[in-house]
Amino acid sequence: MREKADSDLVRRQNRLLLLEALRQNGPLARVELGRHTGLSPASITSISSQLIADGILEQVEAPALQPEMLHRRGRPLTQIDISGKxxxxxxxxxxxxxxxxxxxxxxxxxxxxxxxxxxxxxxxxxxxxxxxxxxxxxxxxxxxxxxxxxxxxxxxxxxxxxxxxxxxxxxxxxxxxxxxxxxxxxxxxxxxxxxxxxxxxxAEGLISTRQVQPRETTAVVFIGYGVGMGLIINGQVYHGPRGAAAEFGHMNHMPDGPLCRCGRRGCVEAYAADYSLLRWASGEAATRPPSVSSIPEAELRALEAAAARGEAPAREAYAKAGEALGFGFARIISILTPSRIILTGPGTRAMALISPHLERALAAGVVEELRRNVEIEVIPTDTxxxxxxxxxxxxxxxxxxxxxxxxxxxxxxxxxxxx
Ligand SMILES: [Zn+2]
Known part of the structure; x- marks a missing residue:
């Protein structure tokens, strides 16, 4: 009985290994599947046959782009892929x-x-x-x-x-x-x-489009209508026991700061989200409640233009956002030492205005020995x-x-x- 349970477990694990390799890499030849999974050619043949019989995988012809893609006997190379059906x-x-x-x-x-x-x-x-x-x-x-x-x-x-x-x-x-x-x-x-x-x-999307490497530890920070974070630890998104981990946007930046959409004061989001930038530039950060509707893009582009022209209230709004993000990143770096922090979302359009203040806060917030090993990068993901x-x-x-x-x-x- 025990032996049967063990062999079922191995069978499930091996099926999963093949599926993971194909999700991560797209269609692969059997020999490449062996390289990615570490399984023997005999195991690859047997597991892939089961998965093909189950209708989960299918054989496809590799696009013969180069002559070396042809099999030695002149036949096109067969690859295995997940079946759309x-x-x-x-x-x-x-x-x-x-x-x-x-x-x-x-x-x-x-x-x-x-x-x-x-x-x-x-x-x-x-x-x-x-x-x-x-x-x-x-x-x-x-x-x-x-x-x-x-x-x-x-x-x-x-x-x-x-x-x-x-x-x-x-x-x-x-x-x-x-x-x-x-x-x-x-x-x-x-x-x-x-x-x-x-x-x-x-964060899941960046993994599936291979913009994050296997086993990489990275914080993905979205800035735009809100501020959010997806935390990737060893190549896997960390959700926490109830799915609410890495609430970076609602981490406190300043006690008794401006009111945030979550109902508390001084969150990172209350400085770096789109509504926070407009509110700061208007001079009403201390009194105006956060907007409950989405902000038209034209209003944000006007704010970016005002800051680029050197108008002080607009520039100060981006300085406050950069500072809140920089001190927040400093804490993340101290706790997790990720290899990268990826910034994404429409708010990254204004990185030139935000970056100098973000860098200054980072330098003040974390020791240089930890800071220098982290790359801060913008990946403009589509909507x-x-x-x-x-x-x-x-x-x-x-x-x-x-x-x-x-x-x-x-x-x-x-x-x-x-x-
Ligand atoms: Zn909040």
Whole structure:
């Protein structure tokens, strides 16, 4: 009995190793799969055959771009890839003025999208999960995909999400707290559903697009409508036990500072988010409450132009933002000694205005011996990075929770048996 359990475990681990290598590298020849996983050619052949029989992997012909890509006998080289038909996943992005949905296939390619313009801000905490479930149901019906073909739904939201209870604990996208989301979706659609912070999903996206190296330790900091962080430790996004780790934006920068969207005072975000910059430049940082709606890009571009022209209030706003970020980074460096801190988001457009102040705060906040080993870098990710990262996170969960055991249909049978 024990031996059987051990061999099942090894089988699952090996299946997962192959899937991880293919997710990370794209299609690979068997010999390359061996190199990436450390498994023997015999194991690669046997595991990949099982996964192909399960409909999870498929054989593809390598694009013969160069003559050396041809097999010795002149046949095109065969590669193995994850099959697009193996499963579908749905990524959901909740923001202040809408619910964005993307349906992706088993390889992560987006096959359908829909954005429902609705004011999430005024949402009823008890009815919101049902609303999201209806939107997903409508998208699936439109493109005729049965819910049982969808292996997982993953949701990204700004603010604090509790992955254990599937609720949005607090988010600037909602006026009220504790919005239950995942439970209603699972109940109505019968699909596993999870919820996570959007900055963590940007970090997942950077890993899946190979902009972060395997085993790298990096802090990814988003600046824009808010300030968020995704922390990558040894190549994996660190979520913490309830999914709320690395809340950099709401770490205190200055006791009794300006009011933040989270309801407390002096958070990093209350200095470095877009609404904070405009508020500082207006001279009303101490009295004006944070904006609850999204700020039009034109207003921010006007502020950047004013600072570039040398107008003192605008320049001071960016100086305050740089200082808050710099002292925050100094603490992160002292605790984690990451190899890089990656800045991303629309706020990075003004890096030339922010950087000198950020560097000065860093120099004051952390010893040079630690500072010099950290690269601070801007990666201007596109607005779709949250969706890409959410899809990638959903597929990795499917690999671990379903494909390591067998094909999606098998999970379907298990669910039917339970019902
Ligand atoms: Zn805050």
């Amino acid at each position: 193996s499963a579908h996943v749905v990524a959901v992005k909740l923001s202040i003025d809408g619910i964005e949905l993307a349906l992706a296939d088993g390889r992560g390619d987006i096959v359908a999208r829909h954005t429902a313009r609705t004011s999430t801000y005024e949402a009823d905490p008890k009815a919101f999960g049902r609303l999201v479930a209806e939107e997903i149901g409508a998208l699936l019906a439109r493109i005729r995909i049965a819910a049982r073909r969808v292996a997982r739904i993953s949701i990204a939201v700004q603010g604090v999400a509790d992955s254990q209870t599937g609720t949005v604990v607090w988010s600037p996208a909602f006026r009220l707290r504790n919005i239950a989301v995942s439970g209603a979706i699972k109940e109505r659609l019968g699909i596993a559903c999870s919820i996570a912070n959007d900055a963590n999903m940007i 779709d990075m949250i969706i890409k990262g959410t899809i990638s996170q959903a597929l990795r969960s499917v690999d671990r929770e379903i494909f390591a055991y067998g094909p999606l249909q098998q999970r379907g049978r298990e669910l039917e048996n339970i019902a």
